[in-house]
Amino acid sequence: MELLDNLVFGFSVSLTLQNILFCFLGVLVGTLIGVLPGIGPPATVAMLLPATFYLSPVPALIMLAGIYYGAQYGGSTTAILVNMPGESSSVVTCLDGYQMARKGRAGAALAIAALASLFAGTMATLLIAIASPPLSRLALKFLAAEYFSLMVLGLVGSIVLAHGSLLKAVAMVFLGLLLGLIGTDINSGAERFTFDVPMLGDGIGFVVVAMGLFGLAEILANLEKRDRRQIDPSIGTLMPTREEFRLAWPATLRGTTIGAILGVLPGGGALLASFGAYAFEKKISRDPSRFGKGAVEGVAAPESANNAGAQTSFIPLLTLGIPGNPVMALMIGAMMIQGISPGPQVMTQQPELFWGVITSMWLGNVMLVIINLPMIGIWVRLLKVPYRLLFPSILLFCAIGVYSLNNSGFEVGLAALFGLMGYVFYKLGCEPAPLVLGFILGPLMEENLRRAMLLSHGDPLVFVQRPISAVLLLMAAALLLLVVLPVFRKTREQAFKEAA
Amino acid sequence: MHRLRINQDFVAGLMFAGWGLAGLWLGQSYPAGSALRMGPGYMPRLLCWGLLILGALITIKGIIVAGEKVERWHWRPLLMVSAAVLAFAFLLEPAGLLVATFAIVTIGALGGPEFRPVEVLFLAAGLALGAVVLFIYGLNLPLAIWPPFLV
Incomplete structure (x- = not known):
């Protein structure tokens, strides 16, 4: 069986002592930083990116993936114990998780979150292993027109999935695309928007943008809120009761399914997955009033969903070379630093990388449970560090992280500028995620648009005449139409409102 | 009107x-x-x-449409955090990692809710030590520890 062979091969890579070690290190450091409130997965991964430069590609990517889902998971611990989301995808976990903690069931909530995540992670890993080979084969047929249409679909996805005003999300995509074009135009060699600054010739680094818009802007936003952490030191027993168990497992199944699907969508990933799963649970529950008061399903569903979503968001990255969310964009950056060009050919040309990373995800999920349940006491102590000590430390690590990419002080200053921009966006209710996605895809889109137009001798109909491209555009149009339709628009607004 | x-x-x-x-x-x-x-x-x-x-x-x-109002801006964190990062950017190469770390931590902390000078000093010293060990000895980043013009 092909699947089994692939997995066995993958484990033969990921189960070497060195790779186990780096997987563990990634998961551990990811959890450590994820537990700290006010620093989300994109900033965590960006901050730790330089730590992987000196590794060879396989352990580097295994470690980065570990950091990602470690950070994801650490956020849930914070959400349950102190009612403050460590990152945005665990916002909904706060609602019922913290209520369970207040009822003295913190241990059970943590255990359910851990087990639900493990189940979701296992299923998502399997799904990646099953879905990737046919998808890469399909992707090998892609020409410029298909890639362009795929990116359009991705951007439309990120618009639909953003909070708040659609118009603003579209504008953010445009702005991101524009910022992405800064630097030397590869076709003509002309410099665009560089103000004759030689450091801008290669464009603005993605880590700079991510660190500014996520890392620094998050700190600024946190500094104006009062630190409202209340720590309940009693965790209680870790064992869920039979009743809790009975309620949790179907919710986990549903959460995993929703998360796995939404994670593959561009612009999706963990955030939307957890919101969607929570809203769904509330909708189908016989007694929706229990939600927000410590319903077990309200922990199991979003936790399984965000973990499944985090994992399946690797599918577009690994098979198409297209990042669906900011963290995946950082992974692309890491791959390129390692000399790997992301795309469908990775699976055939570097199978040890591909299958090694995928199987390491399952390994990492098992480690997460081990790290988190018995060692919960350590994380609780970490939670007690006051924010006034935390944020200068985060600031320092962000700055060193940006500097070490190109040994450039200029880029650190640029990150400060993007931090300022991020604060303005925050004040104006503009979500940064669509901008970041546009920023990453900007140069790629221009390149593919140009190539497609050259191949078709300037005939724009090429995008609808090629069947795969047409289907992708049709999907994008359908998504947009859905959002504009009043019925769906209401549910979308409600879903975000209920969960928020 | x-x-x-x-x-x-x-x-x-x-x-x-x-x-x-x-x-x-x-x-x-x-x-x-x-x-x-x-x-x-x-x-x-x-x-x-x-x-x-x-x-x-x-x-x-x-x-x-009457939408959400723009909330009050908090200038202090904004200015101090930006200044801290900029200070780090400008100081790192000419003055070395130790000076730059003290600058970013102290200036940054001024943007926080409360500023406790002694505590911040200890924090900066601890972080500077950690940064030197981790980034210079551990990850071999090509950075000067002490101000180059002094050594």
Whole structure:
């Protein structure tokens, strides 16, 4: 069986002592930083990116993936114990998780979150292993027109999935695309928007943008809120009761399914997955009033969903070379630093990388449970560090992280500028995620648009005449139409409102 | 007379339109080319016009619909955090990692809710030590520890 062979091969890579070690290190450091409130997965991964430069590609990517889902998971611990989301995808976990903690069931909530995540992670890993080979084969047929249409679909996805005003999300995509074009135009060699600054010739680094818009802007936003952490030191027993168990497992199944699907969508990933799963649970529950008061399903569903979503968001990255969310964009950056060009050919040309990373995800999920349940006491102590000590430390690590990419002080200053921009966006209710996605895809889109137009001798109909491209555009149009339709628009607004 | 509402949409729309205008003005010399052979100005112009139109639409929406108001700005964290990062950027190469770390931690801490000088000093010292061990000895980043002009 092909699947089994692939997995066995993958484990033969990921189960070497060195790779186990780096997987563990990634998961551990990811959890450590994820537990700290006010620093989300994109900033965590960006901050730790330089730590992987000196590794060879396989352990580097295994470690980065570990950091990602470690950070994801650490956020849930914070959400349950102190009612403050460590990152945005665990916002909904706060609602019922913290209520369970207040009822003295913190241990059970943590255990359910851990087990639900493990189940979701296992299923998502399997799904990646099953879905990737046919998808890469399909992707090998892609020409410029298909890639362009795929990116359009991705951007439309990120618009639909953003909070708040659609118009603003579209504008953010445009702005991101524009910022992405800064630097030397590869076709003509002309410099665009560089103000004759030689450091801008290669464009603005993605880590700079991510660190500014996520890392620094998050700190600024946190500094104006009062630190409202209340720590309940009693965790209680870790064992869920039979009743809790009975309620949790179907919710986990549903959460995993929703998360796995939404994670593959561009612009999706963990955030939307957890919101969607929570809203769904509330909708189908016989007694929706229990939600927000410590319903077990309200922990199991979003936790399984965000973990499944985090994992399946690797599918577009690994098979198409297209990042669906900011963290995946950082992974692309890491791959390129390692000399790997992301795309469908990775699976055939570097199978040890591909299958090694995928199987390491399952390994990492098992480690997460081990790290988190018995060692919960350590994380609780970490939670007690006051924010006034935390944020200068985060600031320092962000700055060193940006500097070490190109040994450039200029880029650190640029990150400060993007931090300022991020604060303005925050004040104006503009979500940064669509901008970041546009920023990453900007140069790629221009390149593919140009190539497609050259191949078709300037005939724009090429995008609808090629069947795969047409289907992708049709999907994008359908998504947009859905959002504009009043019925769906209401549910979308409600879903975000209920969960928020 | 209808009072102009200063809400998030109104301001955001103006901002996006401003980006579009700035881009058009800065990029006026880039040749656009044709759809078949796109010049370096083709995409930027397309995007800037898009931003201009979207910005206008968002502003109009801000005028018609009463949206969320723009909340009060907190200048202190904004200024101090930005200054801290900039100080780090400018000091790192000429003055070495230790000085830059003290600068970013102390200036940054000034933007926090409360400033305790002794505590911050200890924090900066601890972080400086950690940064030197981790980044210079551990990861071999090519950075000076002490100010180069002193050594």
